[in-house]
Amino acid sequence: MPFTLAAQFEYEEDIKKSRFQAIAVPVENEQTVKDFLEAHKDISTTHQCWAWKIGDTVRFNDDGEPSGTAGRPILATIEGNDLTNVLVLVNRWYGGIKLGTGGLVRAYGGCAGQCLLQAEKIELIEKKKVQFSCQFSEWAIFQYELNQQQIEFQEDYTAQGVNVLASLQIHQIQPLQLKIQDVTRGREQLHIVEVAEDE
CATH class of the missing domain: 3.30.230.30 (Impact, N-terminal domain)
Structure with a gap:
């Protein structure tokens, strides 16, 4: 490690x-x-x-x-x-x-x-950037979840709902993925963002 x-x-x-x-x-x-x-x-x-x-x-x-x-x-x-x-x-x-x-x-x-x-x-804990979207009515649930786990995130409000960019430790990815599928009833997915090396 x-x-x-x-x-x-x-x-x-x-x-x-x-x-x-x-x-x-x-x-x-x-x-x-x-x-x-x-x-x-x-x-x-x-x-x-x-x-x-x-x-x-x-x-x-x-x-x-x-x-x-x-x-x-x-x-x-x-x-x-x-x-x-x-x-x-x-x-x-x-x-x-x-x-x-x-x-x-x-x-x-x-x-x-x-x-x-x-x-x-x-x-050094490896982190990955992830992105997902949700409706306004679902955002409070995710916001609570992210804050509970002390996950850094940025939200972006659009006419359709909320786009979220978060930085997760590897072990946090799967639980959040399941939570998104559960709350949005399979409508939304968690996407891992490939970050360019020189950012």
Whole structure:
């Protein structure tokens, strides 16, 4: 079962006079990654190296450090902790002593690893977007049901009735499907919405 982070977490250490700061944060999609990196641009740093993983998609960046010495070790710590939907940014302020490639790998990987070790992790629950329609007279029943199960939803009122878009955990889909068939006497169906990856 994959995990993600409960919240943003930071960790700092000094290695041979260079200061390393790791910031680990949960991310939903590539846009949240871009926004976070943009917001954390720091011109006082010597290097800002990062790696992220969302589902099966991974990216990493050495930001001028020798190839394979920063981004890849950071990514290895994300994967080693069984995490997904996570971005780790490691800032380095150079202190005048060269670390060599092995030293850099240990510094970036180690700093990211310590940060993730101490961060609070939560189980990532897969959700699917679903859509269904109902008549105005039926909406109160569904609204009660959705609220009872703490399901996020948006309703859209039309001349014919109510269109509902909801985000369900996998185990909630079938019971709601049966409820819809029951309340609407088989007139309406629950549809799973295929969401494009880059939304």
